Amino acid sequence: MGLCISLLLSSPPKTASTNNLSNRTEFWSTTTTLGTTNSTAGPRSQFSEAASEYAGGIVGDSGLILESPNLKVYSFADLTTATKNFRPDSMLGQGGFGKVYRGWIDSKTLAPSKAGSGMSAAIKRLNSESVQGFAEWRSEVNFLGMLAHPNLVKLLGYCREDKELLLVYEFMPKGSLESHLFRRKEPFPWELRIKIVLGAARGLAFLHGLQREVIYRDFKASNILLDSNFDAKLSDFGLAKLGPSQEKSHVTTRIMGTFGYAAPEYMATGHLYVKSDVYAFGVVLLEVMTGQRAYNKKRPKGQENLVEWLTPELKRKHRVNHIMDQAIKGQYSSKVVAEMGRITLSCVAPDPKNRPHMKEVVDVLERIQCINVVTDRSSTKTTVASSSRSSPHHYQYSYRAGAAGRNREGGRLESLE
C-alpha cells in the first residue's frame, strides 16, 4: 500500500510524487467530483456503503460476501508477541504502507503464539510517516473483511491502538509474482505463470461480478501473492473502490496507482472503471510473457513503459514470439503465444469499452492453460511436474537445476526507484 495525502485534496500539486518506499505512485488530479458523485464520498462513505450493500449476500464463483466481518481484534502487545517484538529478521518485506513481518498465531483461536508453534501469519504495520495510512487500513478491513474468495488473500484480524495500525493476514509462503518474475536468478516456469495469472483473473472477475462491483485499482505483480501451491491471491485493497452505482455516471478520485499499470483514461481524466483493472491485468500479462517490468526508467528511451513499447509488436501476430521471455523458450507453443498476444492486446486497448470483461479473460486463460498442459506433457523440457493426474491444479514445483538464468544485473529489470 502507498501513501496518499487527503489533506492536499483542495490544492493538489500538479506533479506526480513517488513514494520512496515502494513503486506505488500518486498521480494528482484537480478533478474530484463529476456526475452525481457526492462530494463527501471518500473512504468513510464507501465503508458504510459497502457494509450495507454487502450485508448477508452470497454470490457465485465460489466467493462469499460475509454476513459480518469475522475479524480478530488484536492488541498491539499481542502482535508484538507474535512477531517477537517486530524483529528485523522476521521481516518479509516492505511496501508503501509499512513493513510486513512473519508472526505466529494459534491456528484455532488466532491468538498470538510462540515462534514455530501454531501457524504463520503476515503482519503489516503502518509506517508512522504514512499520512493517509488510516484510509487504506480502513479500506483493507472493509473490503477484505467482507469478501471471501479462494483468489483473495484472507484477512484474519487487525489492531488499532493509538497511532498503531496493523493488519494480520494469512501467510503466503511463496511471496509475490513480482518476486518470482523479477528478483530470482532462475527463470520462472511458464506453466506456473499461466496458473498464477488465471487465479488472479478469477479473483478480479469475482470483484467485478459483484452486484455492486469493486474496482481493485492496484492490480500489479507485487499484489499477487502465492500460497504453497502457487495458487494466486490478490492482496492490498487499500485503494479499492466501489464501482459507480446506476445514478452515478462514474467514480473519480485522487489519481493513485503505479507507473506502468495505471490505465490511460484514469491517468488522463481520473475516470475509474472496472475496465481500468482490466488494463492493469493486461500489463501483468505482458510482464508474464516478456519477463520485463511494467515500467523501467532504465530501459532505452521509448521503452520505459512496457505497453507503449510493445503494443506495436502485439499487433503484428508474427512478432509476438519475439517479445516472449527467451529464458523459458521451449516451454510455450506458438499457439499459446498467439492466444496470449491476442488477449493481452485486447486488455490494454486504449478505449476501456474495447477491453474484455474479466469473465471472458478467465475463459480465454482456461483455454490457454489446457493447450499449455497438452504442450507441456509432450515437451522434453518440462520444469513443473503435476503431482496429480486428475488435478492439473496441484503442482510440485522446482526450478530446473542448472537452467540458464537471465542476467538480472544488466539494468534491464531494475525497479522503478
Ligand SMILES: Nc1ncnc2c1ncn2[C@@H]1O[C@H](COP(=O)(O)OP(=O)(O)OP(=O)(O)O)[C@@H](O)[C@H]1O
Ligand atoms: N500475506 C502475506 N504473506 C507473505 N508475504 C506477504 C504478505 N503480504 C505481503 N507480503 C510481502 O510483504 C512485502 C510488502 O508487501 P506490501 O503489500 O506492503 O507492499 P508491495 O505490494 O510490495 O508494494 P505497494 O506498497 O506498492 O503495494 C511484499 O514483498 C510481499 O510479498
Ligand SMILES: [Mg+2]
Ligand atoms: Mg502489496
